[in-house]
Amino acid sequence: MKPTIGIVTDSTGDIPVEEAARLGIHVVPAIVTIEGETFVDGQGLSRQEFYRRLPEMHEPPTTAAPSPQRFAEAYESLLSAGFGRILSIHVSSKLSAMLGIAAQAAAAFGDRVHVFDSAQVSMGLGFQAMEAATLATAGASFEAVLDAAQRARERVWTVAMIDTLEYLRRSGRVSWLRAGLGEFLRVKLLVQIGDGVVQRIGEVRTRHKAVDQLLSLVESRAPLERLAVLHSGIAAEAAALAERLRPLARQAALVVDVTTVIGTHVGPGSIGASGLSA
Template sequence: MKIGIVTDSTADIPAALVIKYKIEVVPALLVIDGKSLIDGEGITREEFYTRMPSFKVPATTAAPSAGSFMERYEKLSNAGAEKILSIHASSKLSGIFNAARLAAESFGERVQVVDSEQLSLGCGFQVLAAAEAISRGAVIEEITRLIKGIQGRIRLIAVLDTLEYLRRSGRVSWAKARIGGALNLKPLIELTHGRVENLGAVRTTRLANIRLLEMAHEMGTIERLAVLHTNAETRARKFLKEFNPILPEKPLLLNVTTAIGAHLGPNGVGFAVVRK
């Protein structure tokens, strides 16, 4: 049985792997000064994070239309896919999953839409595991079980430079209130069960780096690792060098897509792991 796979740009899968596994990626939308851009086009990630503090109106994001997903499902169906797995960003944080689900209604049981309950490589690792299984000839039931198993072993933790952008996004209830000098702290967050949880905060970047490294060492044996940052590559590389875990695969290091970073702000660092 030929199985197709679809995700969205918030999964942060590197282009080389998208091409290798023939993954269809539907881009999210980025809105800057009232102008809507396709995630990944019109502005580089580096330029976006550099300019972000100077935006007069905070950048926002939007889900792609259901029609965008229908086009990808039709493309895969026309290419012979009998089943399609569509794996997307947490439904609790984005409208992307619902847009995909709405599009899938026209395709009946041919399209199965999965809520990854994650963002960035927390979602992307699920997509890659599914794509690898498809390349091995796995059946759809085996792949969906694999995805569910991986979901429970993913940890995505980050330290932000400020709480301000998360508060502005309005998507995280505990971050909405501006409380005294809290915005000057470096908040530690984790994405779990589809929601952003508060792990506390520290006062300096140095302490933030130390705490993040401590939490990474608490992960135990790791199967996959991605070091994530929002225009903080030097810090991200230093973290990776100091963490230096033994891994079956080379770790990924990437500047997080603007569709996620718009809600996090520049100078953040974090990691996504799949624990053994």
């Protein structure tokens, strides 16, 4: 049976290219500008190269959501291909203008396009899109696909260790960090996404202790249906953490080099995890 429900998301969901292709998820890329040169996320600059260059950049990169036209083109493409309705799942509206721009584009399509706030970022968003797409590819109704996204949103989580706070400070998106930067300068910060925003959950003096605490945070959320280890340019360390976490999840853990749009705000050397609790 040919699917009738199309799934759209944005590149801040960090869904691996092969997974998006397998599940038929249409990914609209965000924008990053580096020293005056603008890149479409995932094109023209690899994530590995971005993280290698990031500490040496004279000006911090800037990020932007796609235009409403890019979303409208995605919706029109899927509807023209025979999909009857579209579920468009995006990064937390409290962290980005992405959802509002998608909703602006969706308004022209009436009830054929439904915009959904994941209240998450990275694979916390990605897993919601993947759960919805799994049902969509099986021919489920729109109501069932939307319900799958809603149930995933209730069970998904993201935690991370920020290696250096300078990039997060520059982003201006974490109000409590601006107020207390001095006390955090010499620590590794542990954060989570909660209620759609970045929340402080602790700080540790050494990286080794921070990673151990991160491991404990993930273990406390087991058993897991899905798991992804997230990193910004430290693939070997992320793979080692994924191996340590392997017994906790029913499916093999994904290891994801987070998008440049997220990396701009967390900086190189950060590591975290997103999961879908069983």
